[in-house]
Amino acid sequence: MALKTIQYDNKSFDISYEIINQSSKKDIIILHGWGSNKDIMSKNFKNHLKSFRHIYIDLPGFGKSPTEYVLTTNDYTNIMELFLSAISASKDTIMGHSYGGKIATKLNPKNLILLSSAGIVEEKSAKVKTKIKMAKFFKTLGLGGITKIFRSKDVDNMSQNMYETFKNVLNEDFTEEFKNFSGKAYIFWGESDTATSLESGKKIASLIKNSQFKSYEGTHFFFVENAKDISETIENGIL
Structure with a gap:
C-alpha cells in the first residue's frame, strides 16, 4: 500500500x-x-x-x-x-x-x-417513498434526530460529512x-x-x-x- x-x-x-x-x-x-x-x-x-x-x-x-x-x-x-x-x-x-x-x-x-x-x-419503491415522507414530516416538527431511523442501510455508521456527501451524490x-x-x-x-x-x-x-x-x-x-x-x-x- x-x-x-x-x-x-x-x-x-x-x-x-x-x-x-x-x-x-x-x-x-x-x-x-x-x-x-x-x-x-x-x-x-x-x-x-x-x-x-x-x-x-x-x-x-x-x-x-x-x-x-x-x-x-x-x-x-x-x-x-x-x-x-x-x-x-x-x-x-x-x-x-x-x-x-x-x-x-x-x-x-x-x-x-x-x-x-x-x-x-430509478423509481423508488413505495416503502422508500413512505420513509422519505415520514422523515420530512418529523424534520418539520423539529425532530430531526428521529429521521436517522429512516436512513438507508448504506449510511449506517457513516460520519456526518460522508452522510452529507452521500446525499449530494445519491440521485x-x-x-x-x-x-x-x-x-x-x-x-x-x-x-x-x-x-x-x-x-x-x-x-x-x-x-x-x-x-x-x-x-x-x-x-x-x-x-x-x-x-x-x-x-x-x-x-x-x-x-
Whole structure:
C-alpha cells in the first residue's frame, strides 16, 4: 500500500492506493463503489488482466483514505485527475463499480469499464417513498434526530460529512454524461442486482454509442464470481 497527498480546493487529501504488475506498460485504473474499498476490487482482479498495470484506489472517505470534508462527484473526479497526474498514471482505461462508475465516466477515458454502474435514477419503491415522507414530516416538527431511523442501510455508521456527501451524490442523473461519452465502453451487470437494476445497465448501453454489454447471474457484486471472464472480455476488446 502507498499513500499520496493531493492538494485540492485548498484542502489536503491523503489517497491510499496499490499498484500491481509494476512492469506492465498499460495502466488500468480501478475504482470501487460506495461503501467499498480498493481491497475488494484488488482481491477479485489482481490475478487477472495481466497485461495491465493495476492501480487500485481508495476514494476519499473510504478504506484508508480519510476525509473530513463534504464532497460532490465533481470533487471526486477532480481529485482523481490530480492524483493520476501526480503518480504519472494513464487514464486510457478506467474501471468503476457502482458509484465508481460515475467517476470513471466523468474522467472520460478511451476505454470505460462499468460494473453495475450508478447514474440512472430509478423509481423508488413505495416503502422508500413512505420513509422519505415520514422523515420530512418529523424534520418539520423539529425532530430531526428521529429521521436517522429512516436512513438507508448504506449510511449506517457513516460520519456526518460522508452522510452529507452521500446525499449530494445519491440521485444524480448521468443520462447526458453517458450519452456524450465518445470512447469505447464495456458494460457488465448482475442480472439480480437490486442496487442498480439490469434495466439501468441496458439503458446505459443504449446511451453510449460504442458500447458492449454483458450480464451474468448474480447481484450487485456479481464480479466476484465472474472476474476471470470479465477480464478476458476486456483484454480481448482492448488489446
